[in-house]
Amino acid sequence: MRQSQLFTKTRREAPKDEEAKNAQLLIRAGFVHKEMAGVYAYLPLGLKVLENLKRIVREEMDAIGGQELIMTSLQRKELWEVTDRWNDEKVDVWFKSKLANGTEVGFGWSHEEPITDMMKRFINSYRDLPAYVYQFQTKLRNELRAKSGIMRGREFVMKDMYSYNTDEATHTAFYNSAIEAYKKVFARVGLGDKTFLTVASGGAFTQFSHEFQTISEVGEDTIYVHQEKGIAINKEVMTDEVLAQLTVSRDELEEMKSIEVGNIFNFGGIKSKELGLFYTDEAGEELPVHLGSYGIGITRLMGAMVELFADEKGMVWPEAAAPFLVHLVSVTPSDPAAAAYADALYDDLMKAGVDVLYDDRDARAGEKLADADLIGIPARVIIGKNTLESGKIESVYRMNGVSTLVTREELLALAAGAQKQHRSSHAHG
Ligand SMILES: Nc1ncnc2c1ncn2[C@@H]1O[C@H](COP(=O)(O)OP(=O)(O)OP(=O)(O)O)[C@@H](O)[C@H]1O
Ligand SMILES: [Mg+2]
Structure with missing residues (x-):
């Protein structure tokens, strides 16, 4: 979405x-x-x-x-x-x-x-x-x-x-x-x-x-x-x-x-x-x-x-209950290359069946990150000018604030894996 x-x-x-x-x-x-x-x-x-x-x-x-x-x-x-x-x-x-x-x-x-x-x-x-x-x-x-x-x-x-x-x-x-x-x-x-x-x-x-x-x-x-x-x-x-x-x-x-x-x-x-x-x-x-x-x-x-x-910044949802699993936040939406990168990543996450909320709004980075903290989606993926320069994507885990840098392929694999583990119906015998 x-x-x-x-x-x-x-x-x-x-x-x-x-x-x-x-x-x-x-x-x-x-x-x-x-x-x-x-x-x-x-x-x-x-x-x-x-x-x-x-x-x-x-x-x-x-x-x-x-x-x-x-x-x-x-x-x-x-x-x-x-x-x-x-x-x-x-x-x-x-x-x-x-x-x-x-x-x-x-x-x-x-x-x-x-x-x-x-x-x-x-x-x-x-x-x-x-x-x-x-x-x-x-x-x-x-x-x-x-x-x-x-x-x-x-x-x-x-x-x-x-x-x-x-x-x-x-x-x-x-x-x-x-x-x-x-x-x-x-x-x-x-x-x-x-x-x-x-x-x-x-x-x-x-x-x-x-x-x-x-x-x-x-x-x-x-x-x-x-x-x-x-x-x-x-x-x-x-x-x-x-x-x-x-x-x-x-x-x-x-x-x-x-x-x-x-x-x-x-x-x-x-x-x-x-x-x-x-x-x-x-x-x-x-x-x-x-x-x-x-x-x-x-x-x-x-x-x-x-x-x-919840913590002082807002809600914190576990994967199984969260409204979305990934919050993709485009922090420099006015930069055409970064926006195009974020758009393409969003499409790929959707294709992989990942529940993703894509913050494509034309708003300040600070405001977007504060909103993401409030909403509390487990994994936050931040796309900005830096992403294109370094080729690495910053992913922050809402629960503990731990930030990791991953490649695009790693991110897609991680997100699809988490989706399968936490959000697909559990098979019962
Ligand atoms: N007003 C309410 N709002 C939200 N959930 C409720 C409410 N009342 C009960 N529940 C939930 O429904 C469950 C089963 O209802 P039950 O009839 O046992 O409630 P209850 O013992 O009357 O609840 P309470 O003692 O809190 O009024 C409760 O264990 C509780 O989780
Ligand atoms: Mg009762």
Whole structure:
């Protein structure tokens, strides 16, 4: 993409009404547009990041047997009354409205009820199980506060997966494979060593669920981390009983602020019983289907990545998520030979299938480099008069500022290699 064609522009000043670093940087760089508090539009650069995150999550969900679908945003009141979750005292984030004929409807803040009800059409016998379904959905939640930028939206993208199994044992096996898949997702976006499997409240039987919490000072949660074991306990459930279950002692744990990027739940047979999702087993007995639910906040994850990776100059994206892999910056665009060189290099990078943003704008070098720092594309390739004189291209790695000089051929090979390694779909067996 040629930057001169990009309709969004960067801005120097952060918006006054925005406290969160993630939203300040994303707005300044033109990745998102703030429609109102907690409600953000995703512009071309931001949408690319979102799509990259979705691709990674999709690959890992598919790898454990997930099948993608999209449920609806408008939901039936009756369904949520069955499980007593229509009540505003029980669920305090509902947006509700009415059809023209007066029928009340809700805007989807979650989808366990409608998905489970829908599955009644398809699950009758043990032969129909297991089934694993997931979606990427814009959830609507009337959050009381929205001060964390895109990390707490009133409208936000979530990946939610639902598992349907015959019994506790097959459920548990899938639940554990989901934990491993989640670990892969967070590792692939560069947050593996900062994200901990955390015991939290909620869920059937044990009364516990698992969250994935990413350590950050700006997080809204507090957890107690066991670094060596790579696990944590949410403050909400920090009791002697939980410590004993995990065979850890309080003084081995470190209190930290964190961001809840994912949450997985075991509902057991409870919700299926309430909603009437039963199957007949081999002996002809009717039993409730075992349900699990597995969320990842895609937009929250994007915000967390800005918070954790940004430096004083701007955002820093890892290759897997970055809107582009290479930022080709022509610093002397008024020099015809240098401009022609940059144009030709851009064409070759495009031909090699590299995701490249080409700053071909007629602007000062300082301004362009500051914009490149703000946008945070991993590899910056600088083309100027010097390039032609030396025959060497300067390539700067955004993450650590390390600069190397390479030949044109070396650059093309490096970029194509990085593209293949970080941005092509991972093949799963
Ligand atoms: N308002 C929001 N904006 C962005 N992401 C969110 C929001 N609420 C939840 N998420 C993400 O969706 C995932 C699954 O949703 P879940 O229902 O577990 O959220 P939650 O526990 O209500 O979140 P929180 O405690 O932060 O309000 C969360 O782990 C989080 O990553
Ligand atoms: Mg949660």
